[in-house]
Amino acid sequence: MTPSSPASSPAASRGLFISFEGIDGAGKSSHIQGLHDAFLAAGRHVVSTREPGGTPLAEKLRALFLQEPMDALTEALLVFAGRRDHLQQVIEPALARGDVVLCDRFTDATFAYQGAGRGFDLQVLQVLERMVQARPELGEGALRQPDLTIWFDLPTEVAAERLAGARAPDRFEAEPQQFFARVAAGYAERALAQPARFARIDSHQPKPAVWQAVRQAVAAQGWLPASKVEG
Numbered sequence: 001m002t003p004s005s006p007a008s009s010p011a012a013s014r015g016l017f018i019s020f021e022g023i024d025g026a027g028k029s030s031h032i033q034g035l036h037d038a039f040l041a042a043g044r045h046v047v048s049t050r051e052p053g054g055t056p057l058a059e060k061l062r063a064l065f066l067q068e069p070m071d072a073l074t075e076a077l078l079v080f081a082g083r084r085d086h087l088q089q090v091i092e093p094a095l096a097r098g099d100v101v102l103c104d105r106f107t108d109a110t111f112a113y114q115g116a117g118r119g120f121d122l123q124v125l126q127v128l129e130r131m132v133q134a135r136p137e138l139g140e141g142a143l144r145q146p147d148l149t150i151w152f153d154l155p156t157e158v159a160a161e162r163l164a165g166a167r168a169p170d171r172f173e174a175e176p177q178q179f180f181a182r183v184a185a186g187y188a189e190r191a192l193a194q195p196a197r198f199a200r201i202d203s204h205q206p207k208p209a210v211w212q213a214v215r216q217a218v219a220a221q222g223w224l225p226a227s228k229v230e231g
């Protein structure tokens, strides 16, 4: 987790929760840092974090999740256990302070990877989601969800080329392209079902063009000035 404060204190703002999604190698990482810096420059306090992970406990679960063989239900239970701790310890307190939370993956990844990728029961995932993300103080049946999900969409073969030789693959990165095709279809289905929350970014472009699209998606919400070119 990377918390940062602006040089001068901003007026009180509503907390913002932005998640970043896509298949492995879709190109999220550098743009999360770019947005972190852009929000800081706009006078916001920013917490950059990730899933699985984001707390000492959830980071321990992450190491097991990425390396140890297990079935899809165990994957789902581990990732939701880490998510609960992450929400309680980091995300909810940050949002209550009015911070911007930038989260590298959240529950859409569980529906895309464990649901669409592994073929695990979506209704069970929905039950776990309700248990872990319930926020009754936001209204009856309300769940904590990102205010905006920036989805980096990239053909699976391009992602595979980008990742080839970049690092030793973890349990997910070692999966075949057919697995990532199912994961990508899972993301597409979620984006179609919740168009107001999802911003699809064409990630098959040079990095500066991807950055402009990311910045534009956030500016369209009125959360950053539109015209600034940086990153």
Ligand SMILES: Nc1ncnc2c1ncn2[C@@H]1O[C@H](COP(=O)(O)OP(=O)(O)OP(=O)(O)O)[C@@H](O)[C@H]1O
Pocket (backbone or CB within 6 Å): 022, 023, 024, 025, 026, 027, 028, 029, 030, 162, 163, 166, 203, 204, 205, 206, 207, 210
């Ligand atoms: N627009 C781009 N054009 C070409 N290469 C890119 C682009 N964006 C990222 N890359 C490269 O692709 C690789 C994967 O990018 P990155 O690590 O940002 O992806 P990611 O979505 O964060 O991946 P993961 O979720 O697997 O950690 C890196 O080597 C990165 O430099």
Ligand SMILES: Cc1cn([C@H]2C[C@H](O)[C@@H](COP(=O)(O)O)O2)c(=O)[nH]c1=O
Pocket (backbone or CB within 6 Å): 024, 050, 051, 052, 079, 104, 105, 106, 107, 109, 110, 111, 113, 114, 172, 173
């Ligand atoms: C949150 C979440 C993640 N995963 C998978 C997706 C990636 O392959 C790894 C995380 O690696 P990254 O380099 O940090 O992106 O975990 C998943 O299968 N289910 C989830 O809910």
